[in-house]
Structure formats: C-alpha cells, structure tokens
Amino acid sequence: AQKVTQAQTEISVVEKEDVTLDCVYETRDTTYYLFWYKQPPSGELVFLIRRNSFDEQNEISGRYSWNFQKSTSSFNFTITASQVVDSAVYFCALSADNAGNNRKLIWGLGTSLAVNP
Amino acid sequence: DAGVIQSPRHEVTEMGQEVTLRCKPISGHNSLFWYRQTMMRGLELLIYFNNNVPIDDSGMPEDRFSAKMPNASFSTLKIQPSEPRDSAVYFCASDKTGNQETQYFGPGTRLLVL
Numbered sequence: 614a615q616k617v618t619q620a621q622t623e624i625s626v627v628e629k630e631d632v633t634l635d636c637v638y639e640t641r642d643t644t645y646y647l648f649w650y651k652q653p654p655s656g657e658l659v660f661l662i663r664r665n666s667f668d669e670q671n672e673i674s675g676r677y678s679w680n681f682q683k684s685t686s687s688f689n690f691t692i693t694a695s696q697v698v699d700s701a702v703y704f705c706a707l708s709a710d711n712a713g714n715n716r717k718l719i720w721g722l723g724t725s726l727a728v729n730p
Numbered sequence: 731d732a733g734v735i736q737s738p739r740h741e742v743t744e745m746g747q748e749v750t751l752r753c754k755p756i757s758g759h760n761s762l763f764w765y766r767q768t769m770m771r772g773l774e775l776l777i778y779f780n781n782n783v784p785i786d787d788s789g790m791p792e793d794r795f796s797a798k799m800p801n802a803s804f805s806t807l808k809i810q811p812s813e814p815r816d817s818a819v820y821f822c823a824s825d826k827t828g829n830q831e832t833q834y835f836g837p838g839t840r841l842l843v844l
Contacts (some may be wrong), residue, residue, distance in 0.1 A: 648832070658821060658835035704773070717786070718833065720773045 615640045617707050619721035626695055627729050634690040634724045636705030642666075645709040647681065647688045648718065653701040661703075664688065695728045702726070732756070734836035736822050742842045748810040751839045754803055755824030763833060764797055764807050765821040773821075779805065780827055812843045 616639040626632045638647065649661040662672060664681050672679045676693045692699050702725045706718040735754040743749055755762045763778040777787040779799045787797070794813070799805040809816055819838045825831040 650835075656819065656840070657837045658823075660832055660834060663832050717775055717778075722772050 615707055615709055615719045617705050617719050617721040619705055619724050621724045623725045625727045628697060629694050631693050632695050634703050636688045636721060638686050638707045640709045642709035645707060648706040649690050650704045651701045697728050697730055700726060700728045734822055734824050734834055736836035736839050738839060740840045743812055744844050745813055746811045749812045751807040751820050753805045753822030756834060759824035759826050761825050761827045762799060762805050763823040767819045814843045817841055817843050
C-alpha cells in the first residue's frame with residue numbers, strides 16, 4: 614500500500630524563524646516520485662518540487678530546501694527565515710510507478726503553516 | 731503560457747440541480763485530472779484522462795458524477811442531481827504524459843449545494 618503521512622497538522626512560527634515540514638511515505642515500488650505543493654489562502658495549488666527515487670540529492674531553491682532520505686522514507690521541506698507570505702497549507706504527495714501505469718498522486722493531509730509577524 | 735483554466739470559479743446551486751464544471755488544460759498537455767477537496771477527506775482524485783480517454787474513474791463517488799473530454803482542450807465534470815454533500819472545491823490538473831510528470835492545477839471551482 615502507498616501512503617503519505619504529514620504528522621504536523623498545524624505549525625505556527627514567528628517571522629524569520631526556520632521551519633521544517635515533515636513528510637513520511639510508504640511504498641513498495643523501487644521507482645517513485647515525491648512532490649510538494651503549496652496551497653495559499655487564495656486556494657490554488659502551486660507546484661514546488663518533484664524528486665525521483667533515484668536522486669537523493671538535497672535541493673535548495675532560495676529560502677526553500679528539501680531533504681530526501683530513502684533510509685527513513687522521508688522527504689522533508691525546510692523554509693529558512695520564514696515570511697508571512699509563506700503562510701499556506703503544504704502538501705506532500707507520492708506517485709509510484711506500477712509498471713508505468715500509475716498516474717495517481719497519493720496525497721498527505723497537509724500541514725497548515727502560519728507565519729506571524 | 732496560460733495555465734489550467736477552470737470555470738466557473740464559484741457555483742451556488744440548490745439540491746437536485748445539475749452542475750457542470752469546465753476545464754481547459756495547458757496546451758500540449760495530454761493528461762487531465764479531476765480532483766475534489768474537502769476538509770474531511772482532503773484531496774481525492776475523481777478521474778483522469780489520457781489523450782482524451784478516461785483511464786481511471788475509480789474515484790468517482792457514484793453515478794451522479796460523470797466526466798467527459800471531447801477533445802484535447804476541454805473537459806467537463808457533471809453532477810446530476812447535486813446534493814449538499816457534493817459541496818467542495820473541485821480542481822482540474824493537467825500534465826504531459828511521460829513518467830510521473832508534474833501535475834499543474836487550475837484555480838479550482840468552489841461548489842456549494844444548498
């Protein structure tokens with residue numbers, strides 16, 4: 614079975630703090646993809662990053678960074694020096710190969726991040 | 731380039747009425763996905779199409795829901811008759827068929843059935 618767990622339902626920080634959003638996944642497939650999406654208060658879903666199972670390099674994009682660790686089945690997301698505009702719900706998702714026919718994304722329930730001034 | 735376009739953005743209707751949601755995928759994308767988002771159930775995939783053909787509709791809640799994709803640039807999701815429990819945000823997403831390509835989402839349609 615495939616599953617994505619985002620244990621943190623809500624996080625509240627003060628601006629400029631660093632914050633890490635956890636994502637733990639389960640899959641038996643050896644080929645899979647992991648995603649993070651952001652849903653700001655306006656409601657749209659914004660793609661942030663995709664990582665495949667063969668690439669364990671960490672990724673940094675500005676204040677955002679992602680730590681992929683297959684050994685712990687985790688794909689955590691860190692925002693450095695958080696800003697009020699980072700306030701949103703963040704979703705982690707998994708897509709596993711299943712002979713190339715599985716197009717479904719398995720979604721976590723999301724972590725609601727509030728960055729307070 | 732334009733992103734995924736959905737209409738209407740908001741819909742309020744009465745129980746029993748037919749509701750039609752519309753989606754235009756990103757040009758060049760050949761897979762299209764319909765999702766529903768609620769507080770209770772989170773994001774659920776309802777159905778997806780590849781090259782206009784429905785591939786997996788196992789997420790469609792019941793026969794009241796139907797989806798079509800008559801051509802590469804247009805899809806509809808219809809609910810008939812609508813019920814209050816159908817109230818949700820409905821998202822359309824598209825991607826290029828490859829291997830787990832990234833899905834890009836439209837702004838969503840917020841549906842309220844009274």
